[in-house]
Amino acid sequence: MNYVKIIHPAPRPGHSRSLQGARGFGLIELMVAMVIALVILAALVALFIGTSRNNREMATANSVIDNGRFAIQLLESDLVHAGFWGTHVPRYDDQTSDAVPADVPGSVPDPCLAYDVTNWNNAYTNSLIGTPVQVYEDAAVCTGVVTNKVAASDMLVVRHAELCVPGVGGCEADTNGKLYIQSSLCTTDLNAYAFGPTGSTTFPLLRRNCTTAAEKRKFVSHIYWVRNFAVTAGDGIPTLVRSEFDLVSGTLAHQPPVALIEGIDAMRIEIGVDDVSRTGGAVNYTQAVQWDNPATRTAAVNRGDGIPDGAFVRCTTLAPCDIGDFMNATAVRVYLLARSRETTPGYTDTKTYTLGSAGTVGPFNDGFKRHVYSTTVRLINVSGRRERP
Numbered sequence: 001m002n003y004v005k006i007i008h009p010a011p012r013p014g015h016s017r018s019l020q021g022a023r024g025f026g027l028i029e030l031m032v033a034m035v036i037a038l039v040i041l042a043a044l045v046a047l048f049i050g051t052s053r054n055n056r057e058m059a060t061a062n063s064v065i066d067n068g069r070f071a072i073q074l075l076e077s078d079l080v081h082a083g084f085w086g087t088h089v090p091r092y093d094d095q096t097s098d099a100v101p102a103d104v105p106g107s108v109p110d111p112c113l114a115y116d117v118t119n120w121n122n123a124y125t126n127s128l129i130g131t132p133v134q135v136y137e138d139a140a141v142c143t144g145v146v147t148n149k150v151a152a153s154d155m156l157v158v159r160h161a162e163l164c165v166p167g168v169g170g171c172e173a174d175t176n177g178k179l180y181i182q183s184s185l186c187t188t189d190l191n192a193y194a195f196g197p198t199g200s201t202t203f204p205l206l207r208r209n210c211t212t213a214a215e216k217r218k219f220v221s222h223i224y225w226v227r228n229f230a231v232t233a234g235d236g237i238p239t240l241v242r243s244e245f246d247l248v249s250g251t252l253a254h255q256p257p258v259a260l261i262e263g264i265d266a267m268r269i270e271i272g273v274d275d276v277s278r279t280g281g282a283v284n285y286t287q288a289v290q291w292d293n294p295a296t297r298t299a300a301v302n303r304g305d306g307i308p309d310g311a312f313v314r315c316t317t318l319a320p321c322d323i324g325d326f327m328n329a330t331a332v333r334v335y336l337l338a339r340s341r342e343t344t345p346g347y348t349d350t351k352t353y354t355l356g357s358a359g360t361v362g363p364f365n366d367g368f369k370r371h372v373y374s375t376t377v378r379l380i381n382v383s384g385r386r387e388r389p
Helices: 027-079 123-129 323-327 380-386
Strands: 133-136 156-162 179-183 194-195 216-227 237-249 251-254 256-260 264-273 330-337 372-378
Touching: 027 156, 027 264, 027 330, 027 372, 123 323, 133 216, 133 264, 133 330, 156 179, 237 264, 264 323, 323 330, 330 380
Parallel strands: none
Antiparallel strands: 133 156, 156 216, 179 194, 179 216, 216 237, 237 251, 237 256, 264 330, 330 372
């Protein structure tokens, strides 16, 4: 019998016998791999969405914080200078004067009256200087200037002299037609101050040496309120705005408002009135200053002591607050309601927010997040004159 011998060829260099029997992935293995990949992808997508949502919420919270803090700081920085008139101190608020004051404000000034020589007489300017702060809820008090005011906003008027002297450093140059105040330090000057536009008003007052001309400062009047739009009427973004008293086209008047901070839903203002003396007596400006002890002059019995007495007052119209309240205001309390710039998906604001004695606002039932900010600002230019050691 013949036998056939089968000889297997030797493997080629670099190849092993085990690889000759290897095969590819089957359908089951492929499906398992796809499922694992999809799970990992879904986890990554969920992580990305969660991170994006968190970042958006952080941006939303930051916008509320930024809007509220910036608005509070802006109002504080202006209010703290209210009643600053350079070196001028109204006689009724000067406890070093022994005479009956002749410059006591007689009435509440119209906060939006345009300048003219007839209406801006000595009595009216005394009232302007004597009432550095005015507050109203009713926009009809300032028709034509305060427009598109949201219902939950008061209007705040702040007056003072410019902090810098015209033409010095970066201060605006003395400009013909603009309104300035010059105060006297010379004992021989007949008037305590000069007030009017450069070019049509004489500013003859002198410094303490009675030789050098006294410095002039620009008259500053700001009106703040919350408007129901930011840039375009109907855009629905409540915005803190400000109207400035200035010269435009030959007219000295409060100008159209400028948008300051978006996302302010409401503003409420209260004033602290100093109408009781340190000894408990009522303030009386029809008399000269009277002292509990004329030898030491530590406490005036008929002048304020710089500290608000009783609860803070909110003025809704011209009626509740009279000239006595405004001229004796030594502190201002501000309440602001700030909101986010964008809505939060799935969130509905059902809260109510308390803004001092004005009560609550809300619920708004929308997707914006909100926060209340408040501060009390001491009017140091008024209260500081009344303090005694």
